[in-house]
Amino acid sequence: MLRATGKNPTLFWRDPALPFVESRRACDSRACYKAHSHPSFSIGAVDQGCSVFTGAGKGQTRLYPGTLVFVPAHCVHACNPEPGLSWSYQMLHLDGAWLQALRLESALAPQLQARPARITRKRSAYERFTRLNDLLFSEASPFEKEAALIEFIGDHDEPAPATVVQALDHRLQPLLERLAQEDASSLSLGELASSAGLGRYQLIRAFRAATGLTPHAWQLNLRINRARQWLRKGQHMADIAYRLGFADQSHFQRVFKAHTGVTPGLYRS
Helix, strand or coil: CCCCCCCCCEEEECCCCCCCEEEEEEEEECCCCCCECCCCEEEEEEEECCEEEECCCCCEEEECCCCEEEECCCCCEEEEECCCCCEEEEEEEECHHHHHHHHHHHCECCCCCCCCCEEECCHHHHHHHHHHHHHHCCCCCHHHHHHHHHHHHHHHCCECCCCCCCCCCCCCHHHHHHHHHCCHHHCCHHHHHHHHCCCHHHHHHHHHHHHCCCHHHHHHHHHHHHHHHHHHCCCCHHHHHHHCCCCCHHHHHHHHHHHHCCCHHHHHC
């Protein structure tokens, strides 16, 4: 079984037959992440060491080995080892559209923005997640992997709530949709505020309340998520840095690592 080790501290699993899922294993990692979000639904597991997590409500939560964290798409979060120490973990990312379709067909909870992450310390859930990840990294067939993934999600997802509160201000929704379709780096704070019909300060407050990030941090996070997609397609780092408006390739590499914990080259490989 292929596992992350000290000589190979981070491993990624992807399969063209299952483009809606990606898995990562990290061993003895000291990488730290800025607060960030991504369009995928994520499940994280702590294998060794302790970490500090933000995104499950107010303040920070310490995570111990055997802990699972379910992070909704677009939920702003960060998970870092305790200062001066390392930790080992697993991380699974699921495409938002695929998961939404699965939830609709299965009458599970809809995928919502602005919902906090959910933490469980049930040993049985952690062990089952680890077996699922072992299967993904194995030579099993895509059919078997997808079936196990769907079963795990169905058994561990939350039931649909009776009422749903839409946290995003209605004036921000068109703006967020615009940012998802355009070159976010080309829009200034003034342009964003004008587009939403708000003052600049109003926009910052509304954006932070709705997403947990400032407009600038949201734009930067969006650029990194685009970089992930392009790296998976094999595009050159220099081209990606230029297209996303970074000063140079070194600047792009620094920002990418701050958000993902690995360099663009390691992520692509």
